Amino acid sequence: MEIETRTEDDCRVVTLRGSADINASAGLRETLLGAVERGETRIVCDLSETDFICSDALGVLITAYLKARGRGGCLYIARPHQRLNDIFETTRLDRLFRIYPDVAAALASLRE
């Protein structure tokens, strides 16, 4: 999996390209938790190009979300395709994460 990061509107947008499987989890953890440790606590995770996600990667998202929240920030999810959205619903993680139809909507919400 490739992870691309950029800054937009003072928020960190993290785009995951490919499969967020068990072997990608370590890199994902390093990227997200590293961002929070550096004070980049407003994060949008763009899943529009993510074709798979395992429970370990979900756990990384949760950990990063909690750490960002603990520092007064937040982590939003943007544009998961239907199969990933089904996983968020099945696990009820759609009650934990704010999930937006696209990155722009997530960033707009962060600006408010």
Added chain:
Amino acid sequence: MPARTPQPDDLGDWTETVLPTNLSAIRKTEREVLARLHDLGYDEDHLFAVRLALEEALVNAMKHGNAFDPDRSVHVWYRASPERVEIRVADEGCGFDPATVPDPTSDENLERPCGRGIMLMRCYMDEVTFSPKGNEVSMIKHGQP
């Protein structure tokens, strides 16, 4: 102690693979199983479901069953027809009671970063059964009608 070998019935012979307890070995087995199912005409939704359940089962076997002990192996058997695929995953650990795994969808567990693997297996496969000892899981996914 080696896991017992499942016996063949109407689905034909089992294909057996033995994996080292190493997470990087998982993808190869996933690809093999998914390639077989693709050749049998399973659609993308079914392939996604089987991939997810198999990954969760293999990670559980290595992480929890074998405790990442490199001297232990994970045994995988699978067989498939256009009507269904059966997969068995066995670790060489002490076993566990799946009934003791907390419900990850309850409000008090929602923020826990772990504990969703078995739930996902049960949601994405049509049948999931653990051996009495708990160190072998059998999963069945029916093909499209």
